[in-house]
Amino acid sequence: MTPETVLDIGTQAMKVTALLSAPLLLSALVVGLLVGMLQAATQINEMTLTFVPKLIVVALVILIAGPALLNTLLGFTTHLIESIPELIG
Numbered sequence: 405m406t407p408e409t410v411l412d413i414g415t416q417a418m419k420v421t422a423l424l425s426a427p428l429l430l431s432a433l434v435v436g437l438l439v440g441m442l443q444a445a446t447q448i449n450e451m452t453l454t455f456v457p458k459l460i461v462v463a464l465v466i467l468i469a470g471p472a473l474l475n476t477l478l479g480f481t482t483h484l485i486e487s488i489p490e491l492i493g
Contacts, residue, residue, distance in 0.1 A: 405491050413484070420480045427469050428462055435461045 439454045466473075 409491060416480065420476060423476055424473050427465050427473070431461050431465045432458045 435457050436454055439457055443449060443453060
């Protein structure tokens with residue numbers, strides 16, 4: 405196994421990680437921004453007011469995008485396992 409191969413696998417793993425985490429992080433970011441603007445407008449500074457909507461939205465995103473995220477992870481893992489003979493030899 406050459407250093408280029410290791411770097412290639414690492415790069416692919418980072419891309420898959422970014423693809424898997426992006427929907428969850430972006431949805432939590434948008435909800436946090438909207439709730440933050442609502443808190444600034446109403447001058448209500450309660451920590452649970454930001455946590456609960458983020459939790460609900462992230463759960464909904466997992467329910468909606470979960471199968472697609474799982475297929476992405478499964479495809480990467482399958483490709484990695486199938487390429488083991490090439491990597492060793």
